[in-house]
Amino acid sequence: MDSSRKIHLNSLIALEEIRLLNSALPFSFSASAIIAFIIYIVLHGHVDSELNLNIWFGGLLLLLLIRSIDSYLFLHRPIEKQLRAGNRIRFLIGVGLAGLTWGLLPWLGYSHERQYFDFSVICLVGIMAGSLSSLAYRWEAILLFLLPPSFLLIARLLVDNRQLSIETSLILGVFVLFSMSAGKRIFKTTQQNIRLRLETDIREQAIELMHQKQYLHLQQTPLAIIEFDTDFKITKWNPAAESIFSYSEEEAIGENILRLILPRDSNEVAEDIWSSLLNLETINGIVVENKTRDNRHIFCEWFITPLSQRNNEVVGIAAMALDISEKMQNEQALISSRDEAEKANQAKSDFLSSMSHELRTPLNAILGFTQLLKYEKTMTEKQQSHVGEISNAGNLLLELVNQILDLAKIEQGQLKLSMEQVPLARIFNDCKSMILPQAQQYQVSLDINTETSGYVIADYTRLKQVMLNLLSNAIKYNISGGSVSIKIRPRQDEKIRISIIDTGIGIRSDLIHELFQPFNRLNATSNIEGTGIGLSISKQLMEMMDGTIGVKSTINIGSEFWVELAGHLYQTPDTPDINEHNSITKMEDSNTHIRILVAEDNATNQTLIMHQLKTLGYNAVVVHNGKEALEKLAQSSFHLLLTDCNMPLIDGYELAATIRKQGNHKLPIIALTADAFPEKKIAALNAGMNDHIVKPVTLETLKATIQKNLRSL
Numbered sequence: 001m002d003s004s005r006k007i008h009l010n011s012l013i014a015l016e017e018i019r020l021l022n023s024a025l026p027f028s029f030s031a032s033a034i035i036a037f038i039i040y041i042v043l044h045g046h047v048d049s050e051l052n053l054n055i056w057f058g059g060l061l062l063l064l065l066i067r068s069i070d071s072y073l074f075l076h077r078p079i080e081k082q083l084r085a086g087n088r089i090r091f092l093i094g095v096g097l098a099g100l101t102w103g104l105l106p107w108l109g110y111s112h113e114r115q116y117f118d119f120s121v122i123c124l125v126g127i128m129a130g131s132l133s134s135l136a137y138r139w140e141a142i143l144l145f146l147l148p149p150s151f152l153l154i155a156r157l158l159v160d161n162r163q164l165s166i167e168t169s170l171i172l173g174v175f176v177l178f179s180m181s182a183g184k185r186i187f188k189t190t191q192q193n194i195r196l197r198l199e200t201d202i203r204e205q206a207i208e209l210m211h212q213k214q215y216l217h218l219q220q221t222p223l224a225i226i227e228f229d230t231d232f233k234i235t236k237w238n239p240a241a242e243s244i245f246s247y248s249e250e251e252a253i254g255e256n257i258l259r260l261i262l263p264r265d266s267n268e269v270a271e272d273i274w275s276s277l278l279n280l281e282t283i284n285g286i287v288v289e290n291k292t293r294d295n296r297h298i299f300c301e302w303f304i305t306p307l308s309q310r311n312n313e314v315v316g317i318a319a320m321a322l323d324i325s326e327k328m329q330n331e332q333a334l335i336s337s338r339d340e341a342e343k344a345n346q347a348k349s350d351f352l353s354s355m356s357h358e359l360r361t362p363l364n365a366i367l368g369f370t371q372l373l374k375y376e377k378t379m380t381e382k383q384q385s386h387v388g389e390i391s392n393a394g395n396l397l398l399e400l401v402n403q404i405l406d407l408a409k410i411e412q413g414q415l416k417l418s419m420e421q422v423p424l425a426r427i428f429n430d431c432k433s434m435i436l437p438q439a440q441q442y443q444v445s446l447d448i449n450t451e452t453s454g455y456v457i458a459d460y461t462r463l464k465q466v467m468l469n470l471l472s473n474a475i476k477y478n479i480s481g482g483s484v485s486i487k488i489r490p491r492q493d494e495k496i497r498i499s500i501i502d503t504g505i506g507i508r509s510d511l512i513h514e515l516f517q518p519f520n521r522l523n524a525t526s527n528i529e530g531t532g533i534g535l536s537i538s539k540q541l542m543e544m545m546d547g548t549i550g551v552k553s554t555i556n557i558g559s560e561f562w563v564e565l566a567g568h569l570y571q572t573p574d575t576p577d578i579n580e581h582n583s584i585t586k587m588e589d590s591n592t593h594i595r596i597l598v599a600e601d602n603a604t605n606q607t608l609i610m611h612q613l614k615t616l617g618y619n620a621v622v623v624h625n626g627k628e629a630l631e632k633l634a635q636s637s638f639h640l641l642l643t644d645c646n647m648p649l650i651d652g653y654e655l656a657a658t659i660r661k662q663g664n665h666k667l668p669i670i671a672l673t674a675d676a677f678p679e680k681k682i683a684a685l686n687a688g689m690n691d692h693i694v695k696p697v698t699l700e701t702l703k704a705t706i707q708k709n710l711r712s713l
């Protein structure tokens, strides 16, 4: 029991005592008044002083009257006022005064006639003894009532010098002591009884309250509350059960629950649940298909618990059910709309993939053949210049396709980055060698320190894409004889700023805010090639890499485009440059012993790749699909397989998987595909291929990839 309840109980007990004492007053007061009256009549005419006797009798009656009024008022007060401590003190004062008044009897009603005095003494002792019954609830009351008359009587007897005084005082002493101990015991028992009664009252009230609440819950809850016995006969069925299953309480009680609300084919579910319940297991949140009175099928979530006796014997089942049909329908709708959205997304992705494929395949042919044409010694200068034009236009188209695809991928959240420590030296080196021809073409000098030590945290390919875009812009929008330089500066926030500074035409300050918007070429003149999306892609890529991009520009002085990325400026171990771009200047003939099988269905691409491989000096054989490739591989041995991915009969993925399944794990297989999506690369590697080249493929990339894979043999 907590302390506040204990205090409350104790004050209730005290109140109950004072109530008991007060309630005994009418009887004891009437008895007192009658006895006092008899004493008064008997003593009248025999006492030494009639006045004293009258004072005593009058005083006693007055006291009785005052206490009666006080007691009446107390009993009719509200409980909070009855609980006040003052009531008890007043009662005890009243008891003390009563004892005192009675004690005055041998003094004020004194008679020298001995028998009348003895009469007074006997009456007084009798009153004292009689009062015990009504005052025994509280030992202090007994003490207060007994002590004054005892002392006054003994004093009177002593003054009287009676022999009786010693005996009487002894008897009175014993009497008082006896009364005290008896009173104390009675008091204790009374208190216990009161406590028990009050506790029982409190408990009964709590139980009553609980029943009321339970009833309310049972009636108001949206949960069906159902109980049934071990014969499945329903014993409880609340209003929610009525509304969920459409059976009224009268219809449901006594019915078999399985037959009432379970569809015919759910016996198995019921058996499972039943065996768990017999093992005294509680079942929470199980979703069961139920039927209603009008044969509707609904879904309910059940919470079922077995009711068992002390010997663990199941005597019944208590269950709660919630109709979740609507929730399930909503969830289903949500799942199907999500599926549809995913399908639409997939369709978009497929569209992009196929667009990429469709555009890259002819571009592959254009760029590949143009590159081969450059080696034709028989061409006139004019023809060479036309070929150069075709190559430029093709490259621009390829850049446009790539950028549109990038933009679409970023917007769809499909672009996956692989963040790593990218050494600045490596990225600057690669960018420098790739941008050099353009710088030479525009007669712009490059100042790029390829020895720069340090690294940034970025996706290598995407950072290179951003840098090349910025470098290419710095060259394109420059003046003849101008310069482009790269400067590195560490920032305080552990970031590194890479600035690409040009001495070009600059950007008008009122146009700067339009930068980084897709397809916005500002006031770029039409004779400078461009698509207007490079910067917007660069910005998005930088943000994806947790970096920033910015610009400062002064018209006719130049611009500084900068990117900031996390990184450090200190020497990092040199990493081998995997993107070596050895320019191929002549036909190579040292590779003729290497036999390469090419699987490609597109005739133009076949011709192109065969020419490219021939240029690189390889001994290549071409087949039209995966099926033919398997046959060829069975007939003779090859050092490497280059395969297109989309082919009739057996495609590239199936071809690679079959070769690996046949136990040939040595043959390097390189996918040659027009799809630039990273998923395609993953699919190729998953099928068992070693590498992946995206068309249009340059001779350099083709050579590097073949060499890399032959080396790993």
Ligand code: ADP
Binding pocket: 469, 473, 474, 477, 502, 504, 505, 506, 507, 515, 516, 520, 521, 522, 523, 524, 529, 530, 531, 532, 533, 534, 535, 536, 559
């Ligand atoms: P593109 O160069 O293909 O037109 P970008 O998105 O790379 O597209 O650049 C958008 C525009 O910003 C350019 O058309 C050009 O007007 C302007 N611009 C970009 N870089 C520079 C630069 N270094 N100097 C001057 N103008 C620039």
